[in-house]
Amino acid sequence: MAKEASLEELRFLTGLARAAPDPILRRLLLEDLVWTASRGGAQSQDFLLRAAALSPPEYFPRSDLIDLLESRLRPPRYDADVLIVTVKKPELDAVLSAFDLPSSDMGFPIPGGARFWRAKLPRARSATPLSLLITVVGEAQNYKMSSFMHTVLSHCRPRLAVLVGMAAGQKRKVNLGNVVVASEVVDYANAVLTEEEVIPDPQNFLVEQTLTRPIYLFDRIREAWYADLHARLDEAVRQLAETGITLPAAVRNRPASFLPRLDLGVILAGDLLMEDESLQFRADQLKRRRALAAEMEGAGFACICREAHLSWMVFRGVADFGGPNRRKDWQFVAALAAATALRLLLSSLLLDLGTIEQPS
Amino acid sequence: MASTSGSEPATYDIARLRLAAASSQALDRDDLHFYEAVCEFMGISDSRFVGSVNQPFHTVTPDQTTLTPEAVVAATTSALKESADAAQFIFLNISAAVGYSPMAATIGGSVENQVIEGLHNVMSSIGPDRTVIVLLPAMLPDKDLSRVVIDPWIHAERVILVSDDGRSTLPTFAGDEYRELISRLREAPINSLRQKLIRRQGWFRREIVSGGHRYFRTLFDCSRSVQELQQLLLESIKGQHGSKTPDVVLYDPGPSKWIRNPLAAACVALGLDDAYDVGLREGRERLARAAKRWRRARRAVIVVPFIDTGDTTVALAEWCETAAPIEVDRVVAVLSTAGGSRDAGFRRLRRSEPPMLRVDYFLRVEQDFVETTQNDCYPETLGVPESDVNDDPTGPLSVYEFWDLAIRAGVYEERDVPPHRASVGVIPNFHFMIKEHGQWLSHRLWSMVSDSVADSAQSTILVCPQEESEDPASSTLANHMRNITGAEVVKVPRRDIERVVEAGESATALVEELWAATPPWSVELMGASSEARVCLLDDFVSSGATIDALREIVEFSGRSGRPSRLKVLAVCCIANFDPSARTRHVIALYEWQRKSSQS
Numbered sequence: 001m002a003k004e005a006s007l008e009e010l011r012f013l014t015g016l017a018r019a020a021p022d023p024i025l026r027r028l029l030l031e032d033l034v035w036t037a038s039r040g041g042a043q044s045q046d047f048l049l050r051a052a053a054l055s056p057p058e059y060f061p062r063s064d065l066i067d068l069l070e071s072r073l074r075p076p077r078y079d080a081d082v083l084i085v086t087v088k089k090p091e092l093d094a095v096l097s098a099f100d101l102p103s104s105d106m107g108f109p110i111p112g113g114a115r116f117w118r119a120k121l122p123r124a125r126s127a128t129p130l131s132l133l134i135t136v137v138g139e140a141q142n143y144k145m146s147s148f149m150h151t152v153l154s155h156c157r158p159r160l161a162v163l164v165g166m167a168a169g170q171k172r173k174v175n176l177g178n179v180v181v182a183s184e185v186v187d188y189a190n191a192v193l194t195e196e197e198v199i200p201d202p203q204n205f206l207v208e209q210t211l212t213r214p215i216y217l218f219d220r221i222r223e224a225w226y227a228d229l230h231a232r233l234d235e236a237v238r239q240l241a242e243t244g245i246t247l248p249a250a251v252r253n254r255p256a257s258f259l260p261r262l263d264l265g266v267i268l269a270g271d272l273l274m275e276d277e278s279l280q281f282r283a284d285q286l287k288r289r290r291a292l293a294a295e296m297e298g299a300g301f302a303c304i305c306r307e308a309h310l311s312w313m314v315f316r317g318v319a320d321f322g323g324p325n326r327r328k329d330w331q332f333v334a335a336l337a338a339a340t341a342l343r344l345l346l347s348s349l350l351l352d353l354g355t356i357e358q359p360s
Numbered sequence: 361m362a363s364t365s366g367s368e369p370a371t372y373d374i375a376r377l378r379l380a381a382a383s384s385q386a387l388d389r390d391d392l393h394f395y396e397a398v399c400e401f402m403g404i405s406d407s408r409f410v411g412s413v414n415q416p417f418h419t420v421t422p423d424q425t426t427l428t429p430e431a432v433v434a435a436t437t438s439a440l441k442e443s444a445d446a447a448q449f450i451f452l453n454i455s456a457a458v459g460y461s462p463m464a465a466t467i468g469g470s471v472e473n474q475v476i477e478g479l480h481n482v483m484s485s486i487g488p489d490r491t492v493i494v495l496l497p498a499m500l501p502d503k504d505l506s507r508v509v510i511d512p513w514i515h516a517e518r519v520i521l522v523s524d525d526g527r528s529t530l531p532t533f534a535g536d537e538y539r540e541l542i543s544r545l546r547e548a549p550i551n552s553l554r555q556k557l558i559r560r561q562g563w564f565r566r567e568i569v570s571g572g573h574r575y576f577r578t579l580f581d582c583s584r585s586v587q588e589l590q591q592l593l594l595e596s597i598k599g600q601h602g603s604k605t606p607d608v609v610l611y612d613p614g615p616s617k618w619i620r621n622p623l624a625a626a627c628v629a630l631g632l633d634d635a636y637d638v639g640l641r642e643g644r645e646r647l648a649r650a651a652k653r654w655r656r657a658r659r660a661v662i663v664v665p666f667i668d669t670g671d672t673t674v675a676l677a678e679w680c681e682t683a684a685p686i687e688v689d690r691v692v693a694v695l696s697t698a699g700g701s702r703d704a705g706f707r708r709l710r711r712s713e714p715p716m717l718r719v720d721y722f723l724r725v726e727q728d729f730v731e732t733t734q735n736d737c738y739p740e741t742l743g744v745p746e747s748d749v750n751d752d753p754t755g756p757l758s759v760y761e762f763w764d765l766a767i768r769a770g771v772y773e774e775r776d777v778p779p780h781r782a783s784v785g786v787i788p789n790f791h792f793m794i795k796e797h798g799q800w801l802s803h804r805l806w807s808m809v810s811d812s813v814a815d816s817a818q819s820t821i822l823v824c825p826q827e828e829s830e831d832p833a834s835s836t837l838a839n840h841m842r843n844i845t846g847a848e849v850v851k852v853p854r855r856d857i858e859r860v861v862e863a864g865e866s867a868t869a870l871v872e873e874l875w876a877a878t879p880p881w882s883v884e885l886m887g888a889s890s891e892a893r894v895c896l897l898d899d900f901v902s903s904g905a906t907i908d909a910l911r912e913i914v915e916f917s918g919r920s921g922r923p924s925r926l927k928v929l930a931v932c933c934i935a936n937f938d939p940s941a942r943t944r945h946v947i948a949l950y951e952w953q954r955k956s957s958q959s
Contacts, residue, residue, distance in 0.1 A: 008743060009759035015742040016763060019735075024786050025771050029763065032952040036759070104945050241891075242927060244813065
């Protein structure tokens with residue numbers, strides 16, 4: 001997939017097209033300009049208008065120009081019941097696998113440089129499948145998540161947004177591969193710096209209780225979760241050579257031996273990559289006994305969802321313990337455990353979107 | 361040794377073994393000439409090949425070669441067992457110079473022991489009148505355990521060992537002639553250096569002494585030629601025609617960090633102290649400290665990666681002579697923008713005082729400059745950012761990079777349009793782009809392929825169309841990819857691909873027919889390792905029909921008699937004109953949606 005062009009590059013293409021003495025070359029440059037600019041954000045689309053102005057009508061028809069102007073007034077919208085947001089590649093791979101999409105599926109671009117994957121999820125006792133949009137941020141940190149979600153939410157309006165992926169777990173309370181569903185996300189890195197000390201000033205984001213309540217019933221569908229998870233792990237093992245996914249040896253050799261737990265708990269989310277095993281210390285400092293995991297995007301995600309009056313949840317699989325020499329072989333497995341748990345909650349109607357208000 | 365009668369030619373076959381390689385390969389007439397010459401060196405004047413040229417090789421990938429010793433033993437045993445019954449002599453060739461193992465020079469070590477173990481396993485069952493000639497990179501020492509194991513066979517002349525330096529266990533073997541033959545066949549390192557020279561394109565600012573600046577367009581990078589550079593530097597520093605080896609080597613890498621390792625290795629091989637980096641303050645201080653210990657004047661050679669006018673090099677030589685009691689009698693430059701000879705030439709530079717400074721260079725290269733007043737000086741006229749000499753961008757080409765290349769190459773109506781589709785219209789002259797900048801494009805493309813699907817070039821097979829046109833862009837790109845990365849290339853004639861495209865529903869039957877005719881590509885794919893990672897390669901992707909047909913051909917491998925199916929992991933190309941089609945995993949250096957590709 002090519003990198004998204006910067007505004008400077010679009011300016012260069014426009015200048016080159018304008019200066020090109022050869023009409024054949026100019027046409028080729030304009031073709032690229034139109035396509036490249038149409039994949040960018042609102043500012044990039046200004047270049048489309050310049051391309052239109054530079055192009056003879058036979059290869060930039062007036063109807064395309066009118067469509068372009070109209071699209072600037074009404075940006076495209078994509079309907080979906082649930083928006084699933086991932087951050088890194090192993091998380092995207094896991095979600096694609098959990099929702100039956102091949103890892104080779106490249107999704108489709110939306111203006112602003114983001115990319116969507118579309119999936120349908122059949123539901124028990126319902127003829128209408130849930131429509132899902134899946135996306136990937138590509139970079140960690142809360143502020144990047146917020147800015148990315150701003151772009152994404154300008155093109156879709158789901159009923160529920162779910163952040164799915166991996167996290168560091170608290171060693172004494174969870175095992176590798178366990179799933180933590182957030183009851184609350186706490187931005188623990190927020191602090192006041194005084195001359196004497198650093199005073200933590202955490203920002204809290206509570207998940208709606210209507211969404212967390214069904215998690216207590218998850219034990220009833222645990223066997224179905226394991227069956228689905230093991231089937232997808234078997235498939236991942238079969239395709240290892242093609243996908244290049246990394247799996248821990250124990251899971252690779254005996255997928256059925258992997259029996260994770262799912263817990264409701266507090267997730268700490270700060271712009272600090274934890275490699276000092278300080279999760280327990282930070283939880284104690286914040287007096288959050290139920291802090292089970294830590295990651296770097298949940299607070300940015302929660303913040304913009306709250307701002308947009310959008311229901312949200314966070315599902316995290318434990319991929320390491322935030323210590324030195326973190327290994328990465330649990331990342332896919334942990335994210336897959338989280339993604340399959342979400343899938344089952346949605347398809348079994350345990351997580352009923354009917355309880356969520358339709359957003360305006 | 362197998363007995364040969366005077367009237368009948370001796371018969372021989374070649375054990376099909378390839379180590380540290382992804383695909384098989386077809387034998388050709390040159391291979392047979394080589395083995396017949398080796399027979400002559402053994403005293404057999406008339407010999408005849410009795411094997412089949414299309415028999416696939418047993419291949420073992422680099423990873424397996426290193427990590428799975430038993431795979432090497434098993435492949436050796438199978439290769440020997442499958443040699444023709446009628447052959448009196450069987451060649452087992454793992455020579456670094458002329459063998460079939462592309463990584464033989466680096467795998468070394470215990471792999472030879474595993475080959476010997478495979479040979480030992482099979483010796484008692486291949487018949488008493490047959491002799492195996494093992495062509496090795498280096499002779500096994502007398503007391504080496506593997507050597508001891510096969511000593512009885514060696515004494516009986518049932519096994520003959522021959523090494524690249526001409527040594528043999530057969531006392532009458534013409535070792536000098538063999539060594540000379542090897543050195544003629546071994547690719548000259550200077551050619552290889554040119555083939556692997558990456559010419560990165562960009563806008564590199566250079567200040568002008570009289571004020572202002574201009575831009576040079578090419579940054580030269582020899583980082584893919586470590587072995588060649590090491591050999592060339594070693595020979596050049598050592599000196600020829602009676603000149604003496606210097607006492608000290610000084611160098612100034614500038615932005616070309618690639619000179620450091622091969623130069624250090626060459627110095628070690630010459631028994632010299634490490635080279636002094638006089639481009640760095642620490643290097644100069646170290647040189648000055650070392651100079652205090654020297655009791656008499658020393659001879660120095662200065663090595664530079666690149667020389668243009670020579671002013672900087674002369675200034676450096678004069679500084680060195682002032683700073684330390686040394687005499688700089690020569691400069692060795694890897695690349696030079698001037699000189700009478702294209703390769704392996706020399707120049708003479710004027711110093712402030714005679715004598716002139718001699719510069720020996722390996723390759724003469726072209727360096728283009730653009731003045732800021734020129735219309736095509738894009739940093740000035742279109743705001744293109746200046747390039748950083750210390751940066752080595754990987755991944756796709758930027759808009760600046762692609763269109764800079766395309767404009768210099770020119771655009772034209774697509775020629776040699778495949779019969780199965782309409783022309784995509786005007787396209788950049790990809791053949792010219794690849795001919796001029798193939799090494800750089802391959803370097804960039806490989807950075808994307810290795811990030812995405814293939815971590816080892818030696819385990820990768822690139823399958824591409826073989827064009828019969830005057831502008832064979834795909835084949836040329838494939839050759840560059842092989843030179844730069846070491847990946848195997850398998851070329852499928854365009855006419856075979858077209859037949860598969862046209863066959864439509866009956867494509868599978870046609871592919872089966874093509875495989876059954878055992879063309880060279882089928883032999884290469886048949887013997888490919890089960891661990892091989894296959895990528896399809898073309899100059900550009902449009903409708904995708906060529907790629908789909910190639911995929912059909914490659915993936916039929918599972919039904920062609922191979923134990924496993926080769927799976928295509930990606931398609932790589934310079935330009936993808938249909939990025940909206942998401943059915944293929946296309947790795948492209950540049951992409952935009954052509955209107956003609958949508959229709």
